[in-house]
Amino acid sequence: MLTLASDFGSPYPAAMxxxxxxxxxxxxxxxxxxxxxxDPRAAAFWLRFVLPEFPPGVHLVVVDPGVGxxxxxxxxxxxxxxxxxxxxxxxxxxxxALAASGEEDDGGDAADIEVFAVDDxxxxxxxxxxxxxxAPAAARVHEAGVDAIESLDGFxxxxxxxxxxxxxxxxxxxxxxxxVLVVDDFGNAVTNVPGSFLDGRVGETIxxxxxxxxxxxxxxxxxxxxxxxxPLVTVGSHGYIECDVNQGRGDEAFxxxxxxxxxxxxxxxxAAAVPTA
Amino acid sequence: MLTLASDFGSPYPAAMxxxxxxxxxxxxxxxxxxxxxxDPRAAAFWLRFVLPEFPPGVHLVVVDPGVGxxxxxxxxxxxxxxxxxxxxxxxxxxxxALAASGEEDDGGDAADIEVFAVDDxxxxxxxxxxxxxxAPAAARVHEAGVDAIESLDGFxxxxxxxxxxxxxxxxxxxxxxxxVLVVDDFGNAVTNVPGSFLDGRVGETIxxxxxxxxxxxxxxxxxxxxxxxxPLVTVGSHGYIECDVNQGRGDEAFxxxxxxxxxxxxxxxxAAAVPTA
Amino acid sequence: MLTLASDFGSPYPAAMxxxxxxxxxxxxxxxxxxxxxxDPRAAAFWLRFVLPEFPPGVHLVVVDPGVGxxxxxxxxxxxxxxxxxxxxxxxxxxxxALAASGEEDDGGDAADIEVFAVDDxxxxxxxxxxxxxxAPAAARVHEAGVDAIESLDGFxxxxxxxxxxxxxxxxxxxxxxxxVLVVDDFGNAVTNVPGSFLDGRVGETIxxxxxxxxxxxxxxxxxxxxxxxxPLVTVGSHGYIECDVNQGRGDEAFxxxxxxxxxxxxxxxxAAAVPTA
Numbered sequence: 001m002l003t004l005a006s007d008f009g010s011p012y013p014a015a016m017x018x019x020x021x022x023x024x025x026x027x028x029x030x031x032x033x034x035x036x037x038x039d040p041r042a043a044a045f046w047l048r049f050v051l052p053e054f055p056p057g058v059h060l061v062v063v064d065p066g067v068g069x070x071x072x073x074x075x076x077x078x079x080x081x082x083x084x085x086x087x088x089x090x091x092x093x094x095x096x097a098l099a100a101s102g103e104e105d106d107g108g109d110a111a112d113i114e115v116f117a118v119d120d121x122x123x124x125x126x127x128x129x130x131x132x133x134x135a136p137a138a139a140r141v142h143e144a145g146v147d148a149i150e151s152l153d154g155f156x157x158x159x160x161x162x163x164x165x166x167x168x169x170x171x172x173x174x175x176x177x178x179x180v181l182v183v184d185d186f187g188n189a190v191t192n193v194p195g196s197f198l199d200g201r202v203g204e205t206i207x208x209x210x211x212x213x214x215x216x217x218x219x220x221x222x223x224x225x226x227x228x229x230x231p232l233v234t235v236g237s238h239g240y241i242e243c244d245v246n247q248g249r250g251d252e253a254f255x256x257x258x259x260x261x262x263x264x265x266x267x268x269x270x271a272a273a274v275p276t277a
Numbered sequence: 278m279l280t281l282a283s284d285f286g287s288p289y290p291a292a293m294x295x296x297x298x299x300x301x302x303x304x305x306x307x308x309x310x311x312x313x314x315x316d317p318r319a320a321a322f323w324l325r326f327v328l329p330e331f332p333p334g335v336h337l338v339v340v341d342p343g344v345g346x347x348x349x350x351x352x353x354x355x356x357x358x359x360x361x362x363x364x365x366x367x368x369x370x371x372x373x374a375l376a377a378s379g380e381e382d383d384g385g386d387a388a389d390i391e392v393f394a395v396d397d398x399x400x401x402x403x404x405x406x407x408x409x410x411x412a413p414a415a416a417r418v419h420e421a422g423v424d425a426i427e428s429l430d431g432f433x434x435x436x437x438x439x440x441x442x443x444x445x446x447x448x449x450x451x452x453x454x455x456x457v458l459v460v461d462d463f464g465n466a467v468t469n470v471p472g473s474f475l476d477g478r479v480g481e482t483i484x485x486x487x488x489x490x491x492x493x494x495x496x497x498x499x500x501x502x503x504x505x506x507x508p509l510v511t512v513g514s515h516g517y518i519e520c521d522v523n524q525g526r527g528d529e530a531f532x533x534x535x536x537x538x539x540x541x542x543x544x545x546x547x548a549a550a551v552p553t554a
Numbered sequence: 555m556l557t558l559a560s561d562f563g564s565p566y567p568a569a570m571x572x573x574x575x576x577x578x579x580x581x582x583x584x585x586x587x588x589x590x591x592x593d594p595r596a597a598a599f600w601l602r603f604v605l606p607e608f609p610p611g612v613h614l615v616v617v618d619p620g621v622g623x624x625x626x627x628x629x630x631x632x633x634x635x636x637x638x639x640x641x642x643x644x645x646x647x648x649x650x651a652l653a654a655s656g657e658e659d660d661g662g663d664a665a666d667i668e669v670f671a672v673d674d675x676x677x678x679x680x681x682x683x684x685x686x687x688x689a690p691a692a693a694r695v696h697e698a699g700v701d702a703i704e705s706l707d708g709f710x711x712x713x714x715x716x717x718x719x720x721x722x723x724x725x726x727x728x729x730x731x732x733x734v735l736v737v738d739d740f741g742n743a744v745t746n747v748p749g750s751f752l753d754g755r756v757g758e759t760i761x762x763x764x765x766x767x768x769x770x771x772x773x774x775x776x777x778x779x780x781x782x783x784x785p786l787v788t789v790g791s792h793g794y795i796e797c798d799v800n801q802g803r804g805d806e807a808f809x810x811x812x813x814x815x816x817x818x819x820x821x822x823x824x825a826a827a828v829p830t831a
Binding site: 009010012017022037069124125127 | 557584604777
C-alpha cells in the first residue's frame, strides 16, 4: 500500500499517480491533496493524526515550498512504515507516531527512526519534484520493501535532517496557554493544549481568552452537548483541545487562526450552569 | 467493495480509510466527502441517487450532527447491500432504492430492509465516530458478508429507528408545487417535483414561481437546448425536475436554495416560442 | 486500469464509478473531477499534461457542455491507450501525447490515432451521459482491450470528428507573445509560450506585459529563487512558461486568466540584478 498526501490541489496529484502506476504500484490510497498550502507544520499535524490509522506501508508526502532549491529529498523509516518527501521537517512528527504505534503492537522501538537522503540528480523539472523525484523514490521503496531501504541505489543513511516538533503548550492545573495548530474544514480551531488538561472537568465552564476577548464557554464531551451555533470547548479526536461551535465555525467565533494564542482558564471562569442539549 | 460517503471534507476521511485498511478491507471506493455539512436529508437524496449504480457492497455513510449523543449506530441491510452509519434517517431512502434495484434484477423484495443496532460501547473519541465506531463496524460487515449481519457480536435487529421520507410535491395536471431538495455543484436546483409532470411537454413554456418572482421558462430535454446563460426547466438524471441555467447557476437565477418553495405551472405560462439551440 | 476525469465536482462522479463497477471494472483511478467547468480546452491541456504519465489504459473524460445535443460519443485509440468521451475536441491533444509517448518507448507511430463513433442510442437521461453513455462505453473498451475496439458492437471508425489544437504563441529570439492556457490551483498562470524561449536565460530579467501593465520580473529555475510573495517567470513542469508568485498567486499579481494575452520581452527588460533566495 502506498498513500499520497500533498498540498497540490488538482490535477497535479494525478501526475504522481500516473508515475506510481507506471512504476508498478497498484495499491494507491489518497490521504489528502488539499493540505494547507506551503505549510509543512500543518502537514506534520495532520499526518501525525491520520497515518497511524494505516497498516504498514509507504507514505508519499509532498508539501514542498522549497521545491527546486537544494533542500534534500529524504526517506524516513519508522517501524514498518516509510515516508518519502522533502527534507523540511514535516515527515518527523508522523514518523514518530508511526514508530510509537508499532511499539504498542509488537514491541518495536519508538526510537526506531532512520533517515535516508535520496539522490535526486537530474529531475525532469525544477518545480514538480512530487512527480519527478518523490513519486519514483516512493515507488522504489514500495517495491523493495521498508526493510531494504539501505540496499537501494542512491539512498544513504544520514544523521542531519530537518526536524519539526509540534510546539508545546504551557499547562498548569487551572490555566493553560497555547496556540492554534490548525483549523479543520468544520472551522474547529485545534490548539496544542493536550486534552488531559480537561480531565474530569466536563460540565464546568472555562474562560477562553483569544483576540476576540474572553468568553465563558462550557467544557463538553461533544458538539451536540450545546445548542446549535453555540460555542464549546472539547477534546478532539486527535487528543488536543478544540475551540468549536456546534454546527458552526469556531475559528470565526473565537477569531482564531493557525499560530494565534489561546489561554484557557478555570480560574477566570464565571460559575455558570452549562446548557444541556 | 466498501464505499465511503461523508460530510467530513478533508483530511478526516483518510483516518477512516486507515481504519478500514487496518481491518483488512482493501477495496475502497470514495463516493463523496463533501456532502452538504450536517444535512442528513441532502445525504439521503444524493445517496439514493448514486448508490444504486453500484454492485452489491457495504456503504459507510457518516453525516452525523449528533455525534457523541445517544443516537444509535445502525446497520441497514437492503437486498445484497448494507449501509452503516448513525441512526438519523439518512440511510433509509438509499436503502429502499438499493432494495428496489435488487428487486428489478433478481426478484428480491423491495420491503427486504432490516435494521440492526450496533453496539458502540467505549469509542476512542466523542467527536469522530466515523473513525471509532462506523468504520470498524462497516469493516466487520464487509468481512462477514451482508447475509451474516445477525451473527455479528454487538449487532441486534431493531424495529425502532429514525426514518426520513423525501418530501412529496403537490402535483396536478397543469400545476405542481414543491420545494428544492438540493443544489448541485453546477448550481442546478433540484426540486422534489417528479419528472413525469413534464411528460410530453418538452418544447412548451412553463411559469416558474420562486422568491425571484414568476419567470417564463422553456421546458427542454437538455441544457444546450437554450442559449448559453439562459434559464431552463428539465428532468435531471435523478428523475426530478430541475431549475437550471445553461452553463450558469440556476440557484442564483431563480433565488433557490434547499427547502425553498417552487411552483411550476403551465396554466400561468405565457404562450411563447421556445428558443432552439 | 481505467482513469476518470470530469468537470462534475461532487457527487456525480460516484455514479460513474458505480456504473463502471457494475460493469466489472475494478481498477479505477481518479484523475480529477474539478477540471474547469464546461471548458474542453482546459481539459485538453490538463489531460495532455497528466495522462502520458500513466501506463496503458482506458481514460474516461467527460467535460461535456453539449450533453444531450447531437454531438457524438467517441472513442480515440492512441497507441496502447484509449480515451472515451464526447466529440468536442478535447480528447485529441492528450491522444496525440499518448501516441507520442508510446512511440518513444516501442517505436509506435505518433500518427497512430484512430477515432470511433460510439452508438449512444437511447440513454437513460439527456443530462448525464457520463453515467449513461460514456461510462458503459469505457467499460466495454476496458473489457475488450484497446486492440479490439473495432470488434465492439456500436463502435464505428470515423474520419470526421472535432479536433482542438492548443494555440501556438508567436516566438522570436527576444520577444514572445502568447496567451494564458490555464491557471492552476496555486494561481500559476500557464501560458502557451514554450519553455525553450527561456533556454539559457535563467538569471536575466524579463519584461512581462499583461493587462496589469509591464513588470520587470526575474527568470528563475524555481519558485524559491525569489523571496516569498515576489513574482517570477519560470518553465513549468508541463514545458510552458508560467507567470507565478512564490507562495502567492500569479494570476492576481499579473491580472491573468485563461485566454488573456501575455507578451514576454528581453528587449524591453531593464537590466537588473535578480534577487537570490
